[in-house]
Amino acid sequence: MATLFEESTIAGMTMRNRLVRSATWEGMCDHDGRPTEKLINCYLDLANGGIGLIVTGYAFVSPEGRQLSGQMGLHREDFEADYKSLTSSVHEAGARIAAQLVHCGGQTDTANAGRRPLAPSAVDVDQFPETPGELTKREIDGITDAFGEAAQRARAWCFDAVQLHGAHGYLINQFLSPHTNRRTDEYGGSIEDRSRFLFELYRKVRYAVGDDYPVLIKLTASDNMEGGLSSEDALNVAKKLSDAGIDAIEVSAGTPASGEKNPARVKINKPGDEGYNLEEARRIKEAVICPVMVVGGFRSYEVAENAVRDYGLDYISMARPLIREPDLANRWHRGDRRPATCISCNGCFMPGLKEGGIYCVVEKNAQAKEAKD
Numbered sequence: 163m164a165t166l167f168e169e170s171t172i173a174g175m176t177m178r179n180r181l182v183r184s185a186t187w188e189g190m191c192d193h194d195g196r197p198t199e200k201l202i203n204c205y206l207d208l209a210n211g212g213i214g215l216i217v218t219g220y221a222f223v224s225p226e227g228r229q230l231s232g233q234m235g236l237h238r239e240d241f242e243a244d245y246k247s248l249t250s251s252v253h254e255a256g257a258r259i260a261a262q263l264v265h266c267g268g269q270t271d272t273a274n275a276g277r278r279p280l281a282p283s284a285v286d287v288d289q290f291p292e293t294p295g296e297l298t299k300r301e302i303d304g305i306t307d308a309f310g311e312a313a314q315r316a317r318a319w320c321f322d323a324v325q326l327h328g329a330h331g332y333l334i335n336q337f338l339s340p341h342t343n344r345r346t347d348e349y350g351g352s353i354e355d356r357s358r359f360l361f362e363l364y365r366k367v368r369y370a371v372g373d374d375y376p377v378l379i380k381l382t383a384s385d386n387m388e389g390g391l392s393s394e395d396a397l398n399v400a401k402k403l404s405d406a407g408i409d410a411i412e413v414s415a416g417t418p419a420s421g422e423k424n425p426a427r428v429k430i431n432k433p434g435d436e437g438y439n440l441e442e443a444r445r446i447k448e449a450v451i452c453p454v455m456v457v458g459g460f461r462s463y464e465v466a467e468n469a470v471r472d473y474g475l476d477y478i479s480m481a482r483p484l485i486r487e488p489d490l491a492n493r494w495h496r497g498d499r500r501p502a503t504c505i506s507c508n509g510c511f512m513p514g515l516k517e518g519g520i521y522c523v524v525e526k527n528a529q530a531k532e533a534k535d
């Protein structure tokens with residue numbers, strides 16, 4: 163029976179346990195997307211804290227696909243030395259690192275994209291800050307090429323894997339979802355056609371990195387909204403990805419327009435609120451042959467352990483708890499099994515936008531109060 167603290171391997175990438183830092187935008191890169199010393203230290207804290215695999219914050223593959231300040235970019239050859247310094251620091255501390263690749267599509271704005279945002283369709287929906295332009299076939303080819311090139315850089319710069327961002331309403335998700343994809347050409351209509359973009363992209367990434375390198379995906383299990391991507395269609399995509407050779411699927415769900423069922427839910431007050439994508443992840447696990455990771459609301463050791471033992475999931479991913487406690491994996495491993503202290507308030511986003519990097523505001527306020535008293 164699988165346990166949280168055992169070694170495991172995905173396509174040749176061996177991890178010291180089954181705990182994953184889910185992709186978390188830190189807002190710590192410079193204006194162009196180049197990693198800074200502060201970011202490297204943040205990753206070093208996570209790696210020293212005992213996590214098995216770190217998935218980076220979402221890294222744009224081309225500048226018009228960027229969204230937030232301080233976001234990582236994997237679009238420039240001259241970032242090589244900085245990224246190699248990042249990956250080698252993580253490796254020296256015993257963790258693995260995967261680069262998450264993204265194009266934000268319509269879920270960005272002109273100020274960040276440097277041009278009018280582009281999406282599958284020029285629709286005016288809550289999810290998009292502006293009405294985007296509709297991607298041409300040539301632009302689609304350019305984006306899938308950019309994913310391949312970014313993946314090739316990631317491999318050359320010693321990342322252990324790449325993860326495609328196929329969730330949270332970004333471009334891959336936008337193509338999959340009938341809410342944002344209203345195309346009438348070969349990229350729209352049936353789920354077969356709505357997933358064409360993803361499979362073209364996957365094939366280019368696979369060709370770029372080779373068969374012996376782990377290619378993972380964070381996949382939405384549902385848009386959690388009326389008229390969005392359904393669980394059935396997402397399951398169909400998961401099965402096809404597994405058949406096509408994807409090395410692991412990390413299950414998430416929702417978009418910023420999904421209300422309470424958005425990807426980073428608040429009000430996780432008791433064990434029953436935790437692991438809110440567990441049922442969807444189990445459905446996917448039962449249908450695929452590749453390993454499955456699950457993210458969303460894991461806070462207590464018991465819930466995480468049950469997900470592996472009773473639900474048969476292969477990896478447990480966390481984002482917010484590790485902002486407050488980068489050493490949570492080591493703490494649990496040492497036998498201190500108290501739940502993560504994260505209160506899931508999402509206060510960590512704001513300093514990423516305003517202060518050059520995310521941190522736990524609850525903890526910082528508590529420390530400030532203590533110093534004052």
Ligand SMILES: Cc1cc2nc3c(=O)[nH]c(=O)nc-3n(C[C@H](O)[C@H](O)[C@H](O)COP(=O)(O)O)c2cc1C
Nearest residue numbers: 184185186187219220425426457458459480481482
């Ligand atoms: C500050 C912050 C940044 C995030 N950045 C990303 C990201 O870059 N890519 C991604 O796939 N998810 C991102 N997420 C979502 C998390 O990976 C995760 O799916 C979500 O927070 C639920 O997991 P949790 O309850 O363990 O935090 C982010 C979440 C937070 C709070």
